[in-house]
Amino acid sequence: MSTNGARKSGSDRGMPDRRSLLLGGSALACMAPFGALRAQPGGTTPRNPFDLTVQAAPHLEPVIPRPAQEQAAADKLAALRARTGRPPNILIFLVDDMGWGDVGAFGGGLLIGAPTPHIDALAAGGLKLLSTYSQPTCTPTRAALMTGRIPVRSGLNRPLLSGERYKVNPWADEVTAARLLSDAGYTTALSGKWHLGEGEGLYPHQVGYDEYYGILTVISEMSQQVDGRLYPDLVLRPDRLNAIRSIAPAHITRGIKGGEIGIDRATRTIDELSRIDQHFADFSEGFIRRQAEAKNPFYLIHSFGRLHNDTYPAPGYAGKSPAGFPHRDAIIEVDDIVGRLMRVLRETGQEENTLVFFTSDNGGNEDLWPDSSYQPFRGGKGTTWEGGVRVPGIASWPGMIRAGRISDGLFDLCDLFNTAVALAGQEGKISPDRYIDGVDQSSFLLADDGASRRDAVFMYRENQVTALRWMEYKVHFMVFQNETVRRNLDASTLTPVGQSPWVFNLYMDPKEQASQGHSRFEWGLPQVSARLNRHLATFERFPAKDLGLAKRPGGG
Structure with a gap:
């Protein structure tokens, strides 16, 4: 199977064509005729006043030009480079399953019995992004980022489960930001959770990271092998336990570019499992200190194991939160680790030359209630309701990002790829043989009054487009319906909408409770259709890939 992602048609690759991605028979079919403005007499088509975007190349997502802020950002970066003599560091904090409202700066914190003073300080000292979007689950978000x-x-397009392997190596023709930055002289590292493939050619240190230390899977894949209380049907059955350990071993592993994958330590007990985020923090601290001594720019993704289930408080954290629940104790631990690594940046004199970005890989997992995350929106992890894909976003960079800024401008976690590559001066190295959905948002972050360069966010359930965000409007073409309260993952169905897409003005209806698409948004439906058609047309030149992850015939 060809995997160059640029030549064969979707039907040749065994993937649905772009119209089947529209979930045939849904409201989208009737919207298609509204995709373009009507031609004027004389055969000319006027520019759409609702579309300010410009597409620089066929493989790049259209962006909204912001010349003044782009120049302001360029001036700041040039002045910084003149002072430091090197490009900036980039540190991304990626929490697992943190809800939009878990952090104090986003309405949670002490309100939910888990103060987050260090993360709150990060937000107060930088830019708080109210409309940051992930994918509905962890593996897809990590791949996009x-x-x-x-x-x-x-x-x-979905998380791997115990013992699964790809039929096609997804990394054979994918290029990470880490690879581009490593080639440009950065030292790159991933600390913590990977969950993007196991096996030769799939490890972090084989796809662009100079150093890797962490887990290849997810905490629940490890806890199911050690917790006889939660998983007695596996842990207390030696034949089953040995079988699962043989195909999905629970280890902390490590690797160096050009070397073999190695086991750092086994996690065969709950106590050992409870300490993994502290081990990740030890590695990240050491990495940051080593780069300071080497005077080398670095790109580090600190990828927490928290807050994914199952939660076992690290030593000293059991009951530390006012709430006293393990999940809230884990929020306290995450906050402490953020504070610890920020102190290391300050102690080593690197804070003023480091972009720090804090976020989550998807919304909170409501299925685990009461010991679960919080978001003030509908739905949670696994859905494309706001609660599943809207996540906290914080950008901090003393002297470069003005403190105290708050914006509701659109930011997709795909944008971290383009932004990191641009800050490293490597945007010219992005290959034109694959479509890039991310947008360089460096000027949005750096200009004192910066605005987003992104026009829309497209939301997917695996290989099906379900919704998009444009301006303050959320438009659904398929909706997740819960069969049981708070069962977004375990008991929900994905249903096509009827005659009209479901439309919510998120300023007026942030909980997405009462669609008013046909009655108050008829003016906007042609605009939404045009954006969706343009987006789906990109698959004709740049087809999707099939890794053999479909869960059922015809499913994605």
């Missing part, structure tokens, strides 16, 4: 491509393009 690292490649700048929505998961349907890379094929990394």
Whole structure:
């Protein structure tokens, strides 16, 4: 199977064509005729006053030009480079399953019995992004963040489960920001959770990271092998336990570019499992200190194991939160680790030359209630309701990002790829043979009054487009319906909408409770249709990949 992602048609690759991605028979079919403005007499088509975007190249997502802020950002970066003599460091804090409202700066914190003073200080000292969007689950978001491509393009469109292996190596023709930055002289590292493939050619240190220390899977894949209380049907059955350990070993592993994968330590007990985020923090601290001594720019993704289930408080954290629940104790631990690594940046004199970005890989997992995350929106992890894909976003960089800024401008985690590559001066190295969905948002972050350069966010359930965000409007073409309260993952169905898409003005209806698409948004439906058609047309030249991850015939 060809995997160059640029030549064969979607039907040749065994993937649905762009119209089947529209979920045939849904309201989208009737919207298609409204995709373009009507031609004027004389055969000319006027520019759409609602579309300010410009597409620089066929493989790049259209962006809204912001000349003044782009110049302001360029001036800041040039002045910084003149002072430091090197490009900036980039540190990304990526929490697992943190809800939009878990952090104090986003309405949680002490309100939910888990103060987050260090993360709150990060937000107060920088830019708080109210409309940051992830994918509905962890593997897709991580792939998007690292490649700048929505998961349907890379094929990394759902999490791997115990013992699964890809039929096609997704990394054979994907390029990470880490690889581009490593080639440009950065030292790159991933600390913590990977969950983007196991096996030769799939490890972090084989796809662009100079150093890797962490877990290849997810905490629940490890806890199911050690917790006889939660998983007695596995842990207390030696034949089953040995079988699962043989195909999904629970280890902390490490690797160096050019070397073999190695086991750092086994996690065969709950006590050992409870300490893993402290081990990740030890590695990240050591990495940051080593780069300071080497005077080398670095790119580090600190990828927490928290807050994914199952939660076992690290030593000293049990009951430390006012709430006293393990999940809230884990929030306290995450906050402490953020504070610890920020202190290391300050102690080593690197804070003023480091972009720090804090976020989550998806919304909170409501299925685990009461010991679960909080978001003030509908739905949670696994859905494309706001609660599943809207996540906290904080950008901090003393002297470069003005303190105290708050913006509701659109930011997709795909944008971290383009932004990191641009800050390293490597945007010219992005290959034109694959479509990049991310947008360089460096001027949005750096200009004192910066605005987003992104026009819309497209949301997917695996290989099916379900919704998009444009301006303050959320438009659904398929909706997740819960069969049971708070069962977004375990008991929900994905249903096509009827005659009209479901439309919510998120300023007026942030909980997405009462659609008013046909009655108050008829003016906007042609605009939404045009954006969706343009987006789906990109698959004709740049087809999606099939890694063999479909869960059922015809499913994605």
